[in-house]
Amino acid sequence: MSAVQERTVSTDEEGMRLDRWFALHFPQLGFGRLQKLIRTGQVRVDKGRAQTNTRLSAGQTVRVPPVDDPGTPKPMRINEEDAEFLRSIILYEDDELYVFNKPYGLAVQGGTNTKRHIDGMLKSLPNKKGEPPRLVHRLDRDTSGCLVVAKTHAAASHFGAVFRSRSARKIYWAVVFGNPAPRQGEISCFLAKQPTQDGEQMIVVPHGYPGAQHSQTYYSTTDTAGRRFAWVTLKPVTGRTHQLRVHMAQLGNPILGDPRYFNIQNWDAPEGLAEGLQLHARRITLPLRSGKKLDVSAPLPPHMQATFDALGFDAARYDAQNTDPEADA
Numbered sequence: 001m002s003a004v005q006e007r008t009v010s011t012d013e014e015g016m017r018l019d020r021w022f023a024l025h026f027p028q029l030g031f032g033r034l035q036k037l038i039r040t041g042q043v044r045v046d047k048g049r050a051q052t053n054t055r056l057s058a059g060q061t062v063r064v065p066p067v068d069d070p071g072t073p074k075p076m077r078i079n080e081e082d083a084e085f086l087r088s089i090i091l092y093e094d095d096e097l098y099v100f101n102k103p104y105g106l107a108v109q110g111g112t113n114t115k116r117h118i119d120g121m122l123k124s125l126p127n128k129k130g131e132p133p134r135l136v137h138r139l140d141r142d143t144s145g146c147l148v149v150a151k152t153h154a155a156a157s158h159f160g161a162v163f164r165s166r167s168a169r170k171i172y173w174a175v176v177f178g179n180p181a182p183r184q185g186e187i188s189c190f191l192a193k194q195p196t197q198d199g200e201q202m203i204v205v206p207h208g209y210p211g212a213q214h215s216q217t218y219y220s221t222t223d224t225a226g227r228r229f230a231w232v233t234l235k236p237v238t239g240r241t242h243q244l245r246v247h248m249a250q251l252g253n254p255i256l257g258d259p260r261y262f263n264i265q266n267w268d269a270p271e272g273l274a275e276g277l278q279l280h281a282r283r284i285t286l287p288l289r290s291g292k293k294l295d296v297s298a299p300l301p302p303h304m305q306a307t308f309d310a311l312g313f314d315a316a317r318y319d320a321q322n323t324d325p326e327a328d329a
Contacts, residue, residue, distance in 0.1 A: 005064040009056045012154045018045065019052040021062065024131065029067050037065055083124040091146065092296045096155035096289065098125075098133060101298040102147040104276055108138050118147065127151045137163050140242065142257075144301040145172070145281025158289050163239070168286040172234040172244055173222075173300070173315075175278035175307055176253040177264055179230050184220040187247040191215045191240050201260055202242045204250055215240045217247045222318050225311040228270075229256075231318075233282075244279060255279050256307070272310035274303040 013021060022034050022043075037043045038052055042065040045054060056062070092099040100118070102108065107117040123132040133149045134156040148168075150156035162168050190212040192205045205212045216237040223231045230253065234244050242261070248254055249261040256262070256269075256278040283297040300308065300315055308315055 003066060007062045007064055009058055009060045009062065011058045012152055013056060014058045014154060015157045016056050016153055017052070018043070018050055018054040018056060018062070021056055026064070026067055037067075077123070078126070079121070079124045082121040086118075086121055086125055091298055092294065094288075096151055097159065098149045098151065099284065099294075099296045100147045100149060102139055102144055102281075104142055104144040104301045104303060107141040108135065108147065118149075122149065136160050137168075137239070139281055140245075140277075140279075142259075142277035143172075143279045143281060144304070145298040146170075146284040146296055147281070148284065148286070155289065159286065162286050166237060168284060170236055170281065171283040172236070173280045173282045173304075174232050174234060174244065174248065174255045175304070175311070175313075176230050176232055176248050176255050177228070177262070177267075178253045179224050179227055180219065180221050180232060180251055180253050184218075186216065186218050187251060188214070188216045189247075189250060191243070191246060193241065200241070202240065202246045204246065213240055214238065215243050215247065217244060219247075219251070223313050225313070229311055231308070231311075231313045245277075270310075272306075274306040274310075276303040278304055278307055280304055 007025065009016075009021070013024075016024075018038070019031065019034060022029055023031075034043075035052060038050060041049050042063075043050060044063040045056065046060050047063070086098075086100065089101045089103065090098055091101050102118065107114045109119045110117045119135055122134075126132055129152075131152070133151050134153070136148050136150050136156055136159040139145065139147055148159060150159050159168075189204050190207050190209060191202045192209055192211045192213070193200045194203045195201075218235040218237070220233045221230050222233050232248070232253070234248075236243055240246075245255055245258050245261045249258070249263055254262040254264065256273065257276045258279075259277075280300060281298065283295070285293055285295045288294055305315075307313075
């Protein structure tokens, strides 16, 4: 491109950061080069100076200076194996979002020594504009179940706001050690991150502790297997890192298979219980942009189904569809 352009921000780009807008329209332009163009005032929004993190509004005009074009940018690489895998775990799909049934053991995002993850696979399911879908919330690597992914920027903005405002209702199923007392109730405490040799861990801290964040979960005992195990239904109000795992450990009923927070000494797992974290994002309800309400449930993963069978828990008898996600536990 050898001439100045004036580009209008589309409705679907409402709220997008300026640097991400450039990455979408001019992928051949490196970030360092973009920063220099913005810093020197060559990039303007509605004729005014802007910053890399400036949020754009629909209808605004972005001045794009001459940008060296090293050639046609390479198209987004599609991995058909990844695309087929993602299609195989779709629980719900419309023009704006996917709800995937995330398997146990698969990371949502990349990290140290994590090469295969949902976020990396999403580029193999581009939307009509060739853009990859966007994550709007997260699940731990070893938590299975409902994962919401937006297809467009506008949808990502909407559902991001839904999760931030706590308008999304989430139900988790877990198998825990012991029987919670009381059988149902609320867990409310402050959590903070603590670095460890193998990553971050959350700890319960007093109010006012540096970095402390309030966390709240409602829980209810759905069924028990004697006094040793229980199937609990969890409804998180907040969405802190490892929240449900820490809360059940704090209650004295840690989730089975939890490598970080299962703190029962001299633990000897009975024969028949499957390995792996026994925590599943069973159901999610959230408002769509149309005003309608989406309600999706995910079947139990194989390792949790094996544990349910071993302990005599009947998922069909207490199907999440027969419970009200709006009601407190």
